[in-house]
Amino acid sequence: MNKNGALPNDRVALDAYEVENLFPTWSYLPEKAPLRVVSAKGVRFTTEDGRERLDFSSCFVSHNIGHQDPRVIEAVTRQLNQLASFAPTFSTEPRALLAKLLELITPGDLTRSFISLGGTEANEAAIKIALQYTGRRRIISRYRTYHGDTAAAMGVSVGDFRSWPQETGAGEVTRVPQPYCYRCMFGQKYPECGMRCVKYIDEVIELEGGGEKFAAIIAEPVTGANGIIVPPKEYFPLLRELCDRRGILLIADEVMSGFGRTGKWFAMEHWDVVPDILSMSKGITSGYVPLGATIVRKHIGDHFKDHFFSHGATYAGHALGCAAALAVIPIYESDGLIENSRVLGAYLLDRARELQDRHPSIGDVRGLGLFVGLELVKNRETREPMLGVDFKIRRGSNPKTALAQRLAELGMMAVTANPSNVVALAPPLIVTKDEIDEGIAIMDEALAVTDAYVEN
Numbered sequence: 001m002n003k004n005g006a007l008p009n010d011r012v013a014l015d016a017y018e019v020e021n022l023f024p025t026w027s028y029l030p031e032k033a034p035l036r037v038v039s040a041k042g043v044r045f046t047t048e049d050g051r052e053r054l055d056f057s058s059c060f061v062s063h064n065i066g067h068q069d070p071r072v073i074e075a076v077t078r079q080l081n082q083l084a085s086f087a088p089t090f091s092t093e094p095r096a097l098l099a100k101l102l103e104l105i106t107p108g109d110l111t112r113s114f115i116s117l118g119g120t121e122a123n124e125a126a127i128k129i130a131l132q133y134t135g136r137r138r139i140i141s142r143y144r145t146y147h148g149d150t151a152a153a154m155g156v157s158v159g160d161f162r163s164w165p166q167e168t169g170a171g172e173v174t175r176v177p178q179p180y181c182y183r184c185m186f187g188q189k190y191p192e193c194g195m196r197c198v199k200y201i202d203e204v205i206e207l208e209g210g211g212e213k214f215a216a217i218i219a220e221p222v223t224g225a226n227g228i229i230v231p232p233k234e235y236f237p238l239l240r241e242l243c244d245r246r247g248i249l250l251i252a253d254e255v256m257s258g259f260g261r262t263g264k265w266f267a268m269e270h271w272d273v274v275p276d277i278l279s280m281s282k283g284i285t286s287g288y289v290p291l292g293a294t295i296v297r298k299h300i301g302d303h304f305k306d307h308f309f310s311h312g313a314t315y316a317g318h319a320l321g322c323a324a325a326l327a328v329i330p331i332y333e334s335d336g337l338i339e340n341s342r343v344l345g346a347y348l349l350d351r352a353r354e355l356q357d358r359h360p361s362i363g364d365v366r367g368l369g370l371f372v373g374l375e376l377v378k379n380r381e382t383r384e385p386m387l388g389v390d391f392k393i394r395r396g397s398n399p400k401t402a403l404a405q406r407l408a409e410l411g412m413m414a415v416t417a418n419p420s421n422v423v424a425l426a427p428p429l430i431v432t433k434d435e436i437d438e439g440i441a442i443m444d445e446a447l448a449v450t451d452a453y454v455e456n
């Protein structure tokens with residue numbers, strides 16, 4: 001070794017080392033080490049202090065089938081014993097089988113896949129495929145969205161504080177509002193608005209020189225980190241029509257909304273819309289092994305039969321990730337998890353609305369499937385947001401960190417670390433009615449913290 005020293009040999013030393021030497025994600029350097037997780041099972045996890053806690057976040061909405069399912073562990077172990085990974089210029093059986101399975105579970109003629117290592121990479125591939133297929137440079141993206149942490153994916157993550165310091169880019173990005181009806185950027189009300197937000201995109205395209213200037217529009221079908229924004233039912237059919245008329249590709253970023261999260265395999269199915277390119281990750285392996293995938297419609301895939309496909313990576317199609325996905329994906333069907341998401345998602349939404357009746361800090365409740373958001377406000381009448389969009393890059397405590405802290409004391413994790421005013425409830429899809437009641441009771445108690453910030 002190049003340096004002297006031994007590995008930290010107790011918890012205190014390890015905590016201290018971590019604080020001094022590890023970068024956290026999307027935050028200032030912490031003063032103390034985060035809770036260390038030692039095990040997890042189903043919808044619960046255990047921290048080093050021996051305390052069992054309820055996971056109402058599915059770890060950033062990824063562990064859809066729940067923690068430590070023995071069927072997945074067995075399949076991944078079997079693959080590891082046989083062949084951990086191999087150069088992507090060769091085939092492996094799990095990679096080839098997964099491509100077929102992805103074709104089977106996705107809608108329409110989505111048929112050709114590129115398999116990567118995560119959600120960001122899935123979007124990176126989606127953007128590059130769109131640029132290469134169309135030969136154009138511009139992408140349309142919508143405010144309040146997150147598509148990932150690399151240059152291109154970050155470049156289209158517009159209106160999210162994470163993109164502010166690093167606009168290194170996806171080439172040229174045209175920014176448009178999304179259908180965030182609670183805070184409509186046009187000051188309109190649905191349905192009287194006549195879907196002004198889609199008409200606006202059409203006008204922008206016209207004024208920027210027409211469809212031939214744009215490669216694609218990228219959109220989260222149900223916006224996740226930036227606020228559980230569920231679009232009106234007309235939105236995606238109209239956007240599909242616009243894209244067809246203008247000759248622009250539609251990229252659906254289903255990294256969070258895919259794999260049963262909203263009560264369908266993919267959220268776009270709620271509106272019978274087939275995107276040209278669909279990116280996925282998270283639920284594809286439910287976090288057992290990192291994996292992402294990008295699947296494209298047949299004619300787009302076929303284009304690359306006589307055009308060079310300019311994308312790749314050493315670990316593309318990694319055998320362990322593919323083996324995990326091959327074990328995880330059938331579980332959604334065999335265990336009825338997508339149906340559970342639909343049925344218990346409706347129950348969770350009802351219970352969340354009861355919270356709104358009791359807590360003045362909740363301005364709006366919305367969701368689809370087991371993907372429910374509570375939007376925090378200072379004042380329900382004026383809808384003044386409890387936090388500005390820049391709250392994460394301001395030092396110190398704020399209502400959401402205070403809520404997260406209270407939830408941790410009470411033994412639960414919800415999605416509180418996202419950049420919006422919304423706290424999301426997204427338990428693993430195996431959750432039961434009793435566990436939802438348990439989570440709602442904890443949230444009920446914890447919301448006293450945010451109620452204290454309400455101004456009348």
Ligand SMILES: Cc1ncc(COP(=O)(O)O)c(C=O)c1O
Pocket residue numbers: 060118119120121123146147148149220224225253254255256257281282
């Ligand atoms: C909609 C969406 N796209 C892309 C990503 C990036 O995925 P990853 O963190 O796996 O790179 C995320 C992450 O939360 C996401 O929510």
